[in-house]
Amino acid sequence: MFPARLLAGAPLALVILALSGCSSPWGCTDATAERGEAGVRVEIEDTSGRPLGVTAEVVDWRLGPHPQVPAEGDRVHFHYRFDGADEISGPGVDACAVDKDRVALGCQTVYSSGAWPEPDGALTGDDWLVVEHPEQVAGVLLIPNDQSYDGPTCEQDIKDGGGTHPPEPVGTGDQL
Structure with missing residues (x-):
């Protein structure tokens, strides 16, 4: 079916492919983006720090019990707005309740894409943050x-992984 010369060269071709950059761990590197400056209104940026042309804003917030679990005490209820975002596959940002020193008390x-379209083209939504000391x-x-979007790491996919990933999520106690 195949000439003997072609079959004899097959192992050599596999060795060449195995040593090429396609399967080599030397070409795959991971990096983590630097966390940007937190604010009430922010220009959203990609992992390289370039603006996406989308802004996000905390419109208002208040403390109060969640209507579905009032016995759990006060939570932080906040409203947010995205301007310039895509309804389906738009960006996401971490929202954090902070104390007077800008120390994170709770984040998510x-x-x-979880917000509702407004007549002016903005997307608005609301959510709840659980914090240990709401006061x-x-x-x-x-x-x-x-x-x-946080693509695969080199460890997860040596061939297609790597690149710059979003910064680590903000944790309780982080200074913003």
């Missing part, structure tokens, strides 16, 4: 780094 990621909350801040 909010996505523009310490002085505000809600957004981190400008887009959290909507």
Whole structure:
């Protein structure tokens, strides 16, 4: 079916492919983006720090019990707005309740795809943050780094992984 010369060269071809950059760990590197400056209104940026042309803003916030679990005490209820975002696959940012010193008390990621379209083209939504000491909350801040896509790492996929990934999520106690 195949000439003997072609079959004899097959192992050599496999060795060449195995040594090429396609399967080599030397070409795959991971990096983590630097966390941007938190604010009430932020220009969302990709992992390289370039603006996406989308802004996110905390419109307002208040303390109060969640209507579905009032016995659990006060939580932080906040409203947010995305301008310039795509309804379906738009960006996501970390939202954090902070104390007067801008220390994170509780955080979670909010996505523009989870918001509702407004007549002016903005996307708005609301969410709840759970914090251990709600009486310490002085505000809600957004981190400008887009959290909507974090591709595979080199460890997960040596061939297609690597590149710059969003910064580590903000944790309770982090200074913003």
